Amino acid sequence: MDMPVNVPVDNPNADTEWNDILRKHGIIPEKPPDPEPIIQEALIEAAKRAHENRLEDKDLDELNDLEDEEDAAFLERYRRQRLAELSTLQKKSVYGQVFPLQKPDYSRDVTEESSKAFVLVNLTSSLGTNVESRVLTELWRQLAVKFGDIKFCEIRADLCIEGYPERNTPTILLYKDGEIKRQIVTLQQLNGPRTNQEDIERVLLEVGAVAENDVRLRRKGSDEGLNARKEAVADDDDDDWD
Numbered sequence: 066m067d068m069p070v071n072v073p074v075d076n077p078n079a080d081t082e083w084n085d086i087l088r089k090h091g092i093i094p095e096k097p098p099d100p101e102p103i104i105q106e107a108l109i110e111a112a113k114r115a116h117e118n119r120l121e122d123k124d125l126d127e128l129n130d131l132e133d134e135e136d137a138a139f140l141e142r143y144r145r146q147r148l149a150e151l152s153t154l155q156k157k158s159v160y161g162q163v164f165p166l167q168k169p170d171y172s173r174d175v176t177e178e179s180s181k182a183f184v185l186v187n188l189t190s191s192l193g194t195n196v197e198s199r200v201l202t203e204l205w206r207q208l209a210v211k212f213g214d215i216k217f218c219e220i221r222a223d224l225c226i227e228g229y230p231e232r233n234t235p236t237i238l239l240y241k242d243g244e245i246k247r248q249i250v251t252l253q254q255l256n257g258p259r260t261n262q263e264d265i266e267r268v269l270l271e272v273g274a275v276a277e278n279d280v281r282l283r284r285k286g287s288d289e290g291l292n293a294r295k296e297a298v299a300d301d302d303d304d305d306w307d
Contacts, residue, residue: 204262
């Protein structure tokens, strides 16, 4: 009976003639493939895709600013794509304003309506001194216009729920398919009095009310939220509930 022979191998992964002979006879396993070429290929492909999609986050104004830098036909294709996206959104935008609520109509205007679209309710403060409530009321107006396919509603908290604590205002209730999908009690859960459109938009993304590739989310660096907050707190006498 032949006895197995122990063949000395210093480094089975080394590229040596001796190791090649041993691999050929099945004495040591084949050398694992070098991952570096695969990684390099993936990096090159990622860079290529990034270049091809470099205009994905640009709106129409930003595309116009690139006329001297990009190929005209390439830019025109993206312009047509943006216009098509905006046209689709416009057809879905059946709301486009903040709807004041009455308690007797709450079930019809909110719960039942949420079978057709996402419905957001702002339970506002009854006091003009509640800065967060004033900030959210202004943001509500802006967001209602921006996201016309989502229904934004508003009602004073104490008129909607008897005895609702003032300290819990503003409260956001987000409905879909007859159920509350998210509840936010005061803006401290977001960014306090500094809450802006982007903070609310993140909530919309989290619950699926808007898609990540929604063209309305693509504009970066907007100061609208900051300006809205300044206007909302600038005049203490401007109270919707007076």
